[in-house]
Amino acid sequence: MGFFNRLKESLGKVRESFTAKIDTVLKRRKIDEELYEELEDALILADVGVPATEELIKRLRARVKAERIEEAEDLRRLLQEEMLQLLGPPAPLLLPPTPPAVILLVGVNGTGKTTTAGKLAYFFQQQGKKVLLAAADTFRAAAIDQLEVWAERTGASLVRQKEGSDPAAVVFDALQAAKARGVDVVIADTAGRLHNKAHLMAELGKIARVAGRELEGAPHEVLLVLDATTGQNALSQARLFQEVTGLTGIVLTKLDGTAKGGVVVAIRKELGLPVKFIGTGERMEDLAPFNPSEFVAAIFA
CATH class of the missing domain: 3.40.50.300 (P-loop containing nucleotide triphosphate hydrolases)
Structure with missing residues (x-):
């Protein structure tokens, strides 16, 4: 089993709690204030933290407006993209050119x-x-x-x-x-x-x-x-x-x-x-x- 599949398997509890809640919030819904509030609650419960949650919701609102998104289920993709933006690129170890x-x-x-x-x-x-x-x-x-x-x-x-x-x-x-x-x-x-x-x-x-x-x-x-x-x-x-x-x-x-x-x-x-x-x-x-x-x-x- 490759590392990605092992990772996916090991993050089962995160998916059950975090992603399942988000999917429930977004299912067959219109994008309104109540939806944003429920999404905010789901993120905070998953320990994303208040500052990061507020930042994510702010970015989602901006993109929904700019891209004229109407389907709530599209927010799943946007949330993935914005979480990735917040996390940034992989951070390599700071190892010196000459060991040790x-x-x-x-x-x-x-x-x-x-x-x-x-x-x-x-x-x-x-x-x-x-x-x-x-x-x-x-x-x-x-x-x-x-x-x-x-x-x-x-x-x-x-x-x-x-x-x-x-x-x-x-x-x-x-x-x-x-x-x-x-x-x-x-x-x-x-x-x-x-x-x-x-x-x-x-x-x-x-x-x-x-x-x-x-x-x-x-x-x-x-x-x-x-x-x-x-x-x-x-x-x-x-x-x-x-x-x-x-x-x-x-x-x-x-x-x-x-x-x-x-x-x-x-x-x-x-x-x-x-x-x-x-x-x-x-x-x-x-x-x-x-x-x-x-x-x-x-x-x-």
């Missing part, structure tokens, strides 16, 4: 950072790149052990220290090793942290500074791992991490387990941050670069 590239994964507990680190390692290994995983979540021995399992599964190398070590020291060692071994990509897994724990947030800054001293421009990507099932809560997490770490993008996990797929649009509109990868299942291959046109086509399929 350094990717820092951040986020709160339970979003799937360690699993994402392993799946990213698999993604790069499939491209023939040499990958090193840095176990910078030193608060939990289980996270270090889990990353070791991922390293074995994917063929990536691993730099780890004992539980309770300084995470910045792990990243320092990882970059030294990467340069010595000719590694292409370093992926650093960091501890889950709550945005209200100032010392933990400050620690992220220290990790980034250490990386920058060891390698010019590092970290090249700071990706916030968000759990799609949290919907609008994901947005508030993203805002706070953005203030502290200078995020470059989002990895949205667990899209297969939620009806709240509209949060992809909300993130782009409200934060200006691109979703760079999406997770749609448990398998190693169920993490892939986010392609807006495939995503929109899959939820409207």
Whole structure:
């Protein structure tokens, strides 16, 4: 099964909630104020968020007027096109011309950072790149052990220290090793942290500074791992991490387990941050670069 078909299958809950509601609103209706209000409600319920919803409705109104559209069912096509406009083109990873590239994964507990680190390692290994995983979540021995399992599964190398070590020291060692071994990509897994724990947030800054001293421009990507099932809560997490770490993008996990797929649009509109990868299942291959046109086509399929 190709990735698009897997994506379509994994977004079944989004389609049931989001697209089915929209189709119900548009079925055999005239275009009037009541229809726009119902469409607005459907978008907000799908976690598209108020600002993005207002923008979409405004664009739909303008196009209906300009193109003299009379059939409500035509709004489905317009909505697809305008969602795609809001999401913009795919956002490639910001990898340096000369390796190693350094990717820092951040986020709160339970979003799937360690699993994402392993799946990213698999993604790069499939491209023939040499990958090193840095176990910078030193608060939990289980996270270090889990990353070791991922390293074995994917063929990536691993730099780890004992539980309770300084995470910045792990990243320092990882970059030294990467340069010595000719590694292409370093992926650093960091501890889950709550945005209200100032010392933990400050620690992220220290990790980034250490990386920058060891390698010019590092970290090249700071990706916030968000759990799609949290919907609008994901947005508030993203805002706070953005203030502290200078995020470059989002990895949205667990899209297969939620009806709240509209949060992809909300993130782009409200934060200006691109979703760079999406997770749609448990398998190693169920993490892939986010392609807006495939995503929109899959939820409207």
